[in-house]
Amino acid sequence: xxxxxxxxxxxxxxxxxxxxxxxxxxxxxxxxxxxxxxxxxxxxxxxxxxxxxxxxxxxxxxxxxxxxxxxxxxxxxxxxxxxxxxxxxxxxxxxxxxxxxxxxxxxxxxxxxxxxxxxxxxxxxxxxxxxxxxxxxxxxxxxxxxxxxxxxxxxxxxxxxxxxxxxxxxxxxxxxxxxxxxxxxxxxxxxxxxxxxxxxxxxxxxxxxxxxxxxxxxxxxxxxxxxxxxxxxxxxxxxxxxxxxxxxxxxxxxxxxxxxxxxxxxxxxxxxxxxxxxxxxxxxxxxxxxxxxxxxxxxxxxxxxxxxxxxxxxxxxxxxxxxxxxxxxxxxxxx
Numbered sequence: 001x002x003x004x005x006x007x008x009x010x011x012x013x014x015x016x017x018x019x020x021x022x023x024x025x026x027x028x029x030x031x032x033x034x035x036x037x038x039x040x041x042x043x044x045x046x047x048x049x050x051x052x053x054x055x056x057x058x059x060x061x062x063x064x065x066x067x068x069x070x071x072x073x074x075x076x077x078x079x080x081x082x083x084x085x086x087x088x089x090x091x092x093x094x095x096x097x098x099x100x101x102x103x104x105x106x107x108x109x110x111x112x113x114x115x116x117x118x119x120x121x122x123x124x125x126x127x128x129x130x131x132x133x134x135x136x137x138x139x140x141x142x143x144x145x146x147x148x149x150x151x152x153x154x155x156x157x158x159x160x161x162x163x164x165x166x167x168x169x170x171x172x173x174x175x176x177x178x179x180x181x182x183x184x185x186x187x188x189x190x191x192x193x194x195x196x197x198x199x200x201x202x203x204x205x206x207x208x209x210x211x212x213x214x215x216x217x218x219x220x221x222x223x224x225x226x227x228x229x230x231x232x233x234x235x236x237x238x239x240x241x242x243x244x245x246x247x248x249x250x251x252x253x254x255x256x257x258x259x260x261x262x263x264x265x266x267x268x269x270x271x272x273x274x275x276x277x278x279x280x281x282x283x284x285x286x287x288x289x290x291x292x293x294x295x296x297x298x299x300x301x302x303x304x305x306x307x308x309x310x311x312x313x314x315x316x317x318x319x320x321x322x323x324x325x326x327x328x329x330x331x332x333x334x335x
Contacts, residue, residue, distance in 0.1 A: 071266030071289025092132030186311025261318030
């Protein structure tokens with residue numbers, strides 16, 4: 001509980017700190033003052049209000065939601081497969097989303113014709129991100145797959161989608177390739193108030209459902225055969241939670257691109273401190289993930305002339321952190 005409370009407090013603090021960072025120069029105290037002035041309806045500087053409220057606040061809220069969502073998704077994936085390397089992108093979700101975004105960026109193609117521009121990119125990435133999981137579920141219905149076989153199937157689909165995307169990028173103009181690459185590495189720069197309600201609603205609903213499934217998720221650590229002695233069906237639990245994780249991940253990355261490592265690192269850090277009981281692991285992963293992405297995005301905004309994509313910073317921080325985790329992680333955490 002102390003770990004959860006500490007990182008919730010850190011996430012709240014980082015939320016206000018990040019409002020003072022960006023290309024537009026304003027100090028952190030001034031940004032916080034502008035934030036509360038807008039809430040109270042006492043706007044004194046329209047320009048400051050625009051950058052703090054309309055640009056940085058939705059970006060900060062988006063970072064909170066995405067960090068929590070992807071980190072929880074990673075915790076569930078690792079739980080379902082008893083595999084410390086599982087994360088939300090293992091099943092090909094990110095490659096499907098990237099293919100959908102690339103089709104929109106390069107060819108202007110929209111799966112749903114009523115959408116165009118950025119909306120087509122969001123819709124394409126959301127729909128195609130669900131295709132790999134659908135393929136896995138269909139194959140599972142035809143022939144029962146072990147958890148390891150499901151991961152390998154996801155990796156195979158990931159490579160298939162990635163190869164198609166690479167072919168498209170090779171023949172695309174350099175401007176479209178740059179846009180597609182920025183989407184690939186993940187960025188919060190396009191986050192707006194219009195994105196927040198859908199992301200927040202999906203994250204709140206699915207994380208709550210997963211939390212109330214904590215007891216069922218906990219028995220998965222015993223192995224598929226042992227789960228039957230508890231009166232549960234491992235396959236049913238795994239399929240239901242994987243569908244929920246796919247929807248959660250798709251709803252996050254369709255707006256931001258594939259922000260990597262948080263779904264891998266977040267649950268590991270939380271597990272070191274709170275153990276594997278999902279009643280604590282799920283909220284701890286969410287709290288750590290939110291604080292981590294907010295910190296990474298703050299660094300991203302001040303890196304270079306115009307900032308860097310947050311996905312780059314997450315990977316730069318997450319890589320060494322994951323190596324440290326592998327050295328520190330107790331084997332008993334997976335028993």
